[in-house]
Structures are given as C-alpha cells and as structure tokens.
Amino acid sequence: MILYGSTMSPFVRKVAAYAAEKGIELKLRAIGLADPDPDFRAASPFRKMPALVDGDYKLADSSAIIHYLEAKYPTPELIPVDPQLRGRTIWYDEFADTLLFACGGKMFFNRVVAPRFLGREGDAAIADAAERDELPPLLDYLEGVVPDSGFLVDDRLTLADIAVASPFANFDHCGVKIDAARHPKVSAYVEGILTRPSFARPIARERAFLERA
Ligand SMILES: N[C@@H](CCC(=O)N[C@@H](CS)C(=O)NCC(=O)O)C(=O)O
Known part of the structure; x- marks a missing residue:
C-alpha cells in the first residue's frame, strides 16, 4: 500500500503513526503541497494529502483512510467497537x-x-x-x-x-x-x-x- 504525502502534515503523520501502531506496512511516497503527480491526483481529487493506493483502490482523507484500514485490519483495535x-x-x-x-x-x-x-x-x-x-x-x-x-x-x-x-x-x-x-x-x-x-x-x-x- 502506498501513502502519498509528507509526515510534516498532521494528517499524514496521523495515518503513518496509526499504521505503525497497527503493524501495517505503508510505503510513504513523498509529495509536496498540491503535487501534480498524476497517481496522487487520481487518488486525491482535490490534491490534499494524504492519499492511499491499495491495488486498484484509491482513497483520500486521513479519517477515511484510517476507517478503511481499521475495517481491513481489525486488530489491534484502535477504533473501539463499543x-x-x-x-x-x-x-x-x-x-x-x-x-x-x-x-x-x-x-x-x-x-x-x-x-x-x-x-x-x-x-x-x-x-x-x-x-x-x-x-x-x-x-x-x-x-x-x-x-x-x-x-x-x-x-x-x-x-x-x-x-x-x-x-x-x-x-x-x-x-x-x-x-x-x-x-x-x-x-x-x-x-x-x-x-x-x-x-x-x-x-x-x-x-x-x-x-x-
Ligand atoms: N480532511 C483532510 C485534510 C487534508 C489536508 O488539508 N491536507 C493539507 C496538508 S496539511 C493539504 O494537502 N493541503 C493542500 C491544499 O489545500 O492544496 C484529511 O483529514 O486528510
């Protein structure tokens, strides 16, 4: 899975730290603000970081990405079920x-x-x-x-x-x-x-x- 962004952004850092705590391997692809990279733009329609690419699946927004990863990898549970x-x-x-x-x-x-x-x-x-x-x-x-x-x-x-x-x-x-x-x-x-x-x-x-x- 590729995570587009820079951890200088609190949103990207949030996803990177979340993945590290879960033991999920994300490859960080460094991009700048409003980067023209076509793969990043395809995953983040408004060119905001972070964006995730998981095979054919593309997703932007730190919270959306984390909810996706939590559903895909439920343990350890970082979003309580209660x-x-x-x-x-x-x-x-x-x-x-x-x-x-x-x-x-x-x-x-x-x-x-x-x-x-x-x-x-x-x-x-x-x-x-x-x-x-x-x-x-x-x-x-x-x-x-x-x-x-x-x-x-x-x-x-x-x-x-x-x-x-x-x-x-x-x-x-x-x-x-x-x-x-x-x-x-x-x-x-x-x-x-x-x-x-x-x-x-x-x-x-x-x-x-x-x-x-
Ligand atoms: N709600 C989004 C916010 C993402 C966001 O605003 N990222 C900023 C960097 S901190 C960005 O990419 N800004 C570039 C721009 O607005 O063009 C999330 O949680 O991922």
Whole structure:
C-alpha cells in the first residue's frame, strides 16, 4: 500500500503513526503541497494529502483512510467497537482535524511553510493571534479531559490519541511550547504519545529536514 504525502502534515503523520501502531506496512511516497503527480491526483481529487493506493483502490482523507484500514485490519483495535467509546474516539479525531488543525495551521503555515517552502514571508500577525487567542481555550479543554492513564479513551491507545497528539508536533516545529505550569496534564500527555516510536521516528526525520531547509 502506498501513502502519498509528507509526515510534516498532521494528517499524514496521523495515518503513518496509526499504521505503525497497527503493524501495517505503508510505503510513504513523498509529495509536496498540491503535487501534480498524476497517481496522487487520481487518488486525491482535490490534491490534499494524504492519499492511499491499495491495488486498484484509491482513497483520500486521513479519517477515511484510517476507517478503511481499521475495517481491513481489525486488530489491534484502535477504533473501539463499543458505541460510546467509538463516538468519543471520533469526537477527538474531529476535534483534532478541525479545531486543533485550524489553529495550528495558521501558526505552521505562516511561520514554517510560507517562509521555508514557498519562499515568501508568512503573516506573523495571523500566527501570533492564533497562538494567543485560539490555542489557550483548546489546551484548557484538553487539560480538563486528559485522564490519569495518559490515554483519552478507554485507558488505552486509540485513534483519539493519535489524532490529538499529531498536530502538537507541528506546534513544536514552529516554536510553540506547551506551558507545563499552566497545562501540566496536556504537556505530559502529549509527551507520552509523541515519544512512542510510531511518532518519534517520523518527527525526528521532520526535525532533521527542517534543520537542513
Ligand atoms: N480532511 C483532510 C485534510 C487534508 C489536508 O488539508 N491536507 C493539507 C496538508 S496539511 C493539504 O494537502 N493541503 C493542500 C491544499 O489545500 O492544496 C484529511 O483529514 O486528510
């Protein structure tokens, strides 16, 4: 199976970490933003990463891909079957893909993507406003829901943790540190998930790439 994208994207990193936790081998095919590669375009009609190709089957969108893989490879179970646990897991996946990403994207795009990859200045005011106004309520929310077990749902690793932790790597890449005095649970939680080998390996490669760029 081929996964098109760059793990610098929180959505691609989410799928890559999910696959690593499941023991599913995905070949990462590196592509850039809105890449013209015809095979990627055939799998992702709006040229958003990630996209998956499994034989003749093509699929875009991180959550769609993960639901496909979970149905194809049910164990270890990372999307609980229990209705309430499943609902909660999907809530966190959506929370990450919409609210966390909307905030993180403004910081990452303007501080990293625009200046380093697009050769133009980012809008520092947009990034600063996101960090100052949008991020704290999201962290306050997480601080109130992170359980002592270190896992958001069912006291074990699920898609919820993979989805929620992934954008925090981008926060780190653009210099946003979680204040452990104000958000001690979030700080420890994110550290616990992102130091798992499924995340630590791609994040180390991303850091090395950013140092060279
Ligand atoms: N809901 C999609 C979002 C994918 C997405 O927005 N990917 C971004 C990179 S983080 C992208 O490819 N953007 C390129 C573009 O919008 O042209 C998912 O979960 O995969």
